[in-house]
Amino acid sequence: MAEPTAAAYTLTLAHLYPELMSTYGDRGNLLALQRRAAWRGIVLRIEPIGLGVPLDPDRYDLYFFGGGQDREQAVVADDLQRKGPALRAAAAGGAVMLAICGGYQLLGHEFRTGEGAALPGVGVLDVRTVAGARRHIGNVIVRCELDGAVRTLVGFENHSGQTYLGPGARPLGRVEVGAGNNGADGTEGAVCGDVYGCYLHGSLLPKNPWFADHLLRRALVRRYGVAVPFPPLDDSLEERAHQAVLARVRTVGRAAVGVR
Amino acid sequence: MPASSLMPGAPRPSAPPTPERPPRREPVVDLRLQGAVLAGRAASALSRRLGRGGGTVIGGHVVTRLAPRALAELSRALPRGVVLVSGTNGKTTTSRLLAHLLAGQGVALVHNRAGANLLPGIVSALAQNTDWRGRPRAALGLFEVDEATLPHALGPAAPRAVVLTNLFRDQLDRYGEVHFVAELWRRALAALPAPSALVLNADDPLVANLAAAHRGPVVYYGVEAPEPGGPVLPHAADARLCPSCGAPLAYRLVYYGHLGHYSCPACRFQRPAPTVAAVAPLRLEPTRTLLTLQVPGGQLALALPLPGLYNVYNALAAAAAALALDVPPPAIARALGSFRAAFGRLERVAVGDRAVSLALIKNPVGCTEVLRTLAADAAPKTLLIAINDLFADGTDVSWLWDVDFELLAEQIATAVCSGTRAEDMALRLKYALVAPNRLVVEPDVERALARGLALTPPGGVLHVLPTYTALLAVRAALHRRGAVGAFWEN
Helix, strand or coil: CCCCCCCCEEEEEEEECCCCCCCCCCHHHHHHHHHHHHCCCEEEEEEEECCCCCCCCCCCCEEEECCCCHHHHHHHHHHHHHHHHHHHHHHHCCCEEEEECHHHHHHCCEEECCCCCEEECCCCCCEEEEEEEEEEEEEEEEEEEECCEEEEEEEEEEEEEEEEECCCCECCEEEEECCCCCCCCCEECEEECCEEEECCECCHHHHCHHHHHHHHHHHHHHHHCCCCCCCCCCCHHHHHHHHHHHHHHHHHCCCCCCCC | CCCCCCCCCCCCCCCCCCCCCCCCCCCCCCHHHHHHHHHHHHHHHHHHHCCCCCCCCHHHHHHHHHCCCHHHHHHHCCCCCEEEEECCCCHHHHHHHHHHHHHCCCCCEEECCCCCCCHHHHHHHHHHCECCCCCECCCEEEEECCCCCHHHHHHHHCCCEEEECCCCCCCHHHHCCHHHHHHHHHHHHHHCCCCCEEEEECCCHHHHHHHHHCCCCEEEEEECCCCCCECCCCCCCCCCECCCCCCECEEEEEEECCEEEEECCCCCCECCCCCEEEEEEEEECCCCEEEEEEECCEEEEEEECCCCHHHHHHHHHHHHHHHHCCCCHHHHHHHHCCCCCCCCEEEEEEECCEEEEEECCCCHHHHHHHHHHHHCCCCCEEEEEECCCCCCCCCCCHHHHHCCCHHHHCCEEEEEEECCCHHHHHHHHHHCCCCHHHEEECCCHHHHHHHHHHHCCCCCEEEEEECHHHHHHHHHHHHHCCCCCCHHHC
């Protein structure tokens, strides 16, 4: 990916397990962050952190943790325990984290399987997930309040895990269409400080550019203070794509077809 | 000698009996099946006459409603049995290549050519093949089968050969994850009769690992030539873990997706040596492939009139299946050299003084390989990319972000983005750094085609990349322009 050479501002992102946890267009989230930074003259360096690779919590401004297939997720869960202390230190230090689906579940306290076994997570999000009998698949619209503004997020969910928030987390938003965290309480996603988790693929950030910018701005403020210029971009195409999904889902519906 | 299962005492069809098939049980006259077949054919004919489509599926629904065991009984009536072809990518082209190979041997075929690959489509093809007295006209049934349908087709069809191409992530909303499909297949293959041949892609660890599920003969095919390979797995690879023990696989060579030369450092699982292989020299050209085919007994050089490494795999799969069906190797090489592309698979049609090239796209690995094949010719291109999110396309369009549109970004003169997800597509290209002034958003496929043709210089090619239902819309629009026959005639 092309990056401007002499940039005044540089951010570094740790991409957790890119080989094993990148199933549902997660790359689009990284592209959105990197391009939207570059279009403002900010370099976003992306470093892969795979199995067995040590994690330096002071090195990264942002963390991205994508979704994976069940088999890969089990391998990752095991390795993740060794990165747990570093991730908890990073979160406590205000690093910005975005985790989707499988990554979201693993940033919580635990994932309880259908057989009752508890796979421990990292615990930077106060959420717990239990395996569900039913898979939630389809388009999602979430109403979301961040920084005092109410906006929508659009995406696509595909998960059977049911996630419940503890008192230390607040939901990222409430579902207008879709199952969300658990199909029961109307919430979707979780926020603890600057750690964000949710079930939205789609990819999430390209069609929700305001959320991509929110994450970038939080990371910039943490590294450089509030004075970093962050001009608006021409988001007419992004906005058009966002509106097209809203219109399609509100008229045609979720178009979800469960297979399992 | 076993009689036709539908008409005891009727003369046998002209094809010779095949000794490797188990003897069929003595049948009774099945008036119910015969009636169902006639009703199904009538429904198909009516659907065609009303202009509702090819009638390929409706007839099958009618038959199975009236005679639920139709697939088993109609399959058993075929004197040379049934061959099934399944996998994420390459089903249609592989089965068309195999049909071409077998037709060259004078084998009368019943084949779901139009790609209706769910059970009703297969039953419909069988019903169409049946004469008014209920006897099959063809000797051998060749059917491409949807991955999720394969487990339901294996038992009733009792195929004499099953050809498996590859397993990539595809329509996660519908099929689920690749390991899930592999597990369904593994269990289903237990129903494969022991004398039947299992034809497997040696280079796909998920597919090669299925050999253990079959008691009978296995024929592997794969690429041996090192040139098209690379050292590392791409970001979109779906199977990095050993299907046998779960440890990360070690790759010596990667061709595309997770296809390559692999071995497991933790257990003894490794790529099996292929019986049918593409060895060096292997030359990929923009419109054809110069191939050296290695078969037991020697090597054969041929020009495959299809571009792209993925079509090398399709040709190998068809060649390996033909070998398992006792087609002599020189005839295999000859027939591969005289093939014509299948419906919407890099097929090219003339529209006035412009040409339209059609390539179905449906999942990250397949789409990336189509783009790589197009990018081999560096000329500026006019594209029409039509993305629908209907059930048959997959309702989740996240996969567009896993496709390497970056491969083609600098060659795009204009891209018309169309379909129910036209805006998603345009956005994907914007983030691949295609300048917004080179992007046109026109959700209506017919208008988008007109726009794309107008933007294509005279004498030039409009490259059309549609998802499945968008492909049907493009074909219909081309048909209205008088450019092509309806696809079920293809």
